[in-house]
Amino acid sequence: MLGKNSPTCHPELDEGSKNEIMRHFTSITQLGDLSKALEAAKYVKENPFADQELGRNKTLLMIFFNSSLRTRLSTQKAAMNLGMNVIVLDVNQGAWRLETERGVIMDSDRPEHLLEAIPVMGCYCDVIGVRAFAKFENKEDDYNEVIINQFIKYSGKPVFSMEAATRHPLQTFADLITIEEYKKVEKPKIVMTWAPHPKALPQAVPNSFAEGINMTDYEFVITHPRGYELDPAFTGRARIEYDQRKAFEGADFIYAKNWSAYSGDNYGKILCTDRDWTVDAEKMALTNNAYFMHCLPVRRNMIVTDEVIESPQSLVIPEAANRVVSAQTILKEILGGL
Ligand code: AN0
Ligand code: CP
Numbered sequence: 001m002l003g004k005n006s007p008t009c010h011p012e013l014d015e016g017s018k019n020e021i022m023r024h025f026t027s028i029t030q031l032g033d034l035s036k037a038l039e040a041a042k043y044v045k046e047n048p049f050a051d052q053e054l055g056r057n058k059t060l061l062m063i064f065f066n067s068s069l070r071t072r073l074s075t076q077k078a079a080m081n082l083g084m085n086v087i088v089l090d091v092n093q094g095a096w097r098l099e100t101e102r103g104v105i106m107d108s109d110r111p112e113h114l115l116e117a118i119p120v121m122g123c124y125c126d127v128i129g130v131r132a133f134a135k136f137e138n139k140e141d142d143y144n145e146v147i148i149n150q151f152i153k154y155s156g157k158p159v160f161s162m163e164a165a166t167r168h169p170l171q172t173f174a175d176l177i178t179i180e181e182y183k184k185v186e187k188p189k190i191v192m193t194w195a196p197h198p199k200a201l202p203q204a205v206p207n208s209f210a211e212g213i214n215m216t217d218y219e220f221v222i223t224h225p226r227g228y229e230l231d232p233a234f235t236g237r238a239r240i241e242y243d244q245r246k247a248f249e250g251a252d253f254i255y256a257k258n259w260s261a262y263s264g265d266n267y268g269k270i271l272c273t274d275r276d277w278t279v280d281a282e283k284m285a286l287t288n289n290a291y292f293m294h295c296l297p298v299r300r301n302m303i304v305t306d307e308v309i310e311s312p313q314s315l316v317i318p319e320a321a322n323r324v325v326s327a328q329t330i331l332k333e334i335l336g337g338l
Helices: 034-046 070-081 114-123 139-143 146-154 169-182 204-213 244-248 316-336
Strands: 059-064 085-090 127-131 159-161 189-194 219-223 239-241 253-257 291-293
Touching (some): 127 316, 146 159, 169 204
Parallel strands (some): 127 159, 219 239
16 A cells, blocks of 8 residues: 555655754764764774664665775675665666667667666665766866766765765765874864876865865865866865975875866866876985875775885774775664664
8 A cells, every 4th residue: 555655656855954964974064063974984893783673664766877895895784784775776887778868769879767777776775776877978067966866866865975976975974084093183184186087087075185185274285287176165174286396295185086177168177197296205205104095996006105005004904904994884874764
């Protein structure tokens, strides 16, 4: 019998208003009080199985429009630690190809529309994680987050980002947890550096990292070649330094990442592949014995030399390990609100 809680055709929900912050999680700013969130993460790390009952008979559905290693495994592990069941769908492998534009005559090679697929997916789970990178077809669509926002609007379920077009908050939370664990001074100098890459990559990771560091009182410098300026809505109070070596001076953490251009007609383009921007031991020697961070996957000897990534100062593995803590802390919050 159809009850009050049965799925409607296209349930329209709020889009994550401030007083429902942990219904959906798409930006690190939704954590609210960062020190409380870091404390919650510490508890989760020390007591990974303390909340096994919370997720009992609850199902997490993870939807991937793009490839993943860390997000896929760490989020599944986090859900299992909370006693949840997990379903994973790679939309581009084995599911019907999805039309995403409304109003098109569907006579092409996409047999199903996202507007049916999303509420159907919502019927099979309690929480949905979505990975949907920027497509670089239309900057406005990317920066309006049209894919993940449709999941929020039409699934009827709490939705969290596993990297959407403009942000990767689970990564950023893991990065902040890692910095908290390794920092030797109260206010470390954090330097986010652009580095070369052969493919055009999204701005989601650097946008999100900048958004996260701007929630702290750490010194924050971003260095990149001219033309790679990010959206100031994300970079905020960061100091932009075009001389990478100068930026590295006195740094406590080097956070490397490639991104494609954001500004104007160059949106999504590669403007530079100069390997003079690769992070190497000579540049690391300019720092305050800085730790090296990268979200992974990383292209060795493009982004960073073998020597630096293999050095004792490299945090890439503990950083990836903290992805479980990050995802579990967020999932726990979401489950608490169900
Ligand atoms: C993706 C990116 O730069 O957004 C995912 C990083 C977590 N990286 C690649 O596609 C190589
Ligand atoms: N860092 C990160 O999100 O890695 P994956 O793309 O492998 O999930």
